[in-house]
Amino acid sequence: MFSQLSKRPWLIAVAISLLLLLWLLSGSLFKAQETASADTPTQEPGLTKVEVQWLEASPMQRQHVVQGQVEAWRRVELRTQISGTVIRLDQDKGSPVQQGQLLLSLSADNRPAQVAKGEADVRQRAADATGAERLRQRNLVSTNELIRLQSELAKARAELDLARIQMSNTQITAPFAGTYDQRMVELGDFVQPGQSLLTLVDISQLKVSAQIAQQEVTQLTLGQTVKIELLDGRELQGELHFIAAAADPGSRSFRIEVKVDNPKALRLAGASATLHIQTGQSLAQRISPALLSLDKAGRHGVKWVNEQQQVVFTPVQLISVDNQGAWVSGLPNKVALITLGQGFVEPGQQVISQLAKGVN
Structure with missing residues (x-):
């Protein structure tokens, strides 16, 4: 070869x-x-890798945030109790009025004559009854006759009282101090009993009403301070003065009212507002709302990794939520929260956890 x-x-x-x-x-x-x-990283076969971040609980003020409506402390719609013609508008709309001040006048018609007639009848019946009493003392008149005359006197007095009430109903006065807010009639209008005449409101104080969930109402206390935030950013302080004894049948929520002093008579009635109701201090963690998930029972919760490198799902209570994050309670004071990969793991699953990048 x-x-x-x-x-x-x-x-x-x-x-x-x-x-x-x-x-x-x-x-x-x-x-x-x-x-x-x-x-190639050293990884046990079949285990999922997740990123975690250690979070420690810190004390925070718990609060309920609900939407409410600002209302006048008192509001009444005055209606006529008699028929008549509007003959005088004694006050202008929007003007402040005192209790008992005349607001509007209706025509008296024949009512003064009815009062005069009633007064005359009372005088006549009173004289008849007095004379009968004297005659009865000398047995010159029967007991039944005396009773009849006394009954006629009582009837005449009742008719006089009614005539005087009818006469007084021609003068529409303010039942309390407030603001003459609206008028539904004009000069010369003919009105019937029950017809609306005007509206009187009292805004020396305001009440802010809202509905609160049944699971939260037990945390409220009458007299506690409530912060009221208006749409324009202004803030007012109020006092919780009413909690409904029974829930609304439709919403299963309870009506609450917050009393707010309004010494400057600010025109806020009818506006929307946000109520911030403090309910004590508790330990909580601030997390991204994106980390919240639901379990099979529909409860909000988060996933974290325990010391045995197993995934744990813990239901949490949302204390407050804003654009920056959510405060939640119910987690251990120190927890390795899964920040990446939580959607690919289930509670009880064994995983490999590593600290999220950029976290010390």
């Missing part, structure tokens, strides 16, 4: 080249395998 190769030297050169190429290729493959094995 060597004699043949010696006769053909070009075959020797080809063979040497092939051997050199195979040696180079085998070395490159070995190095590539070494590099690949060095870059």
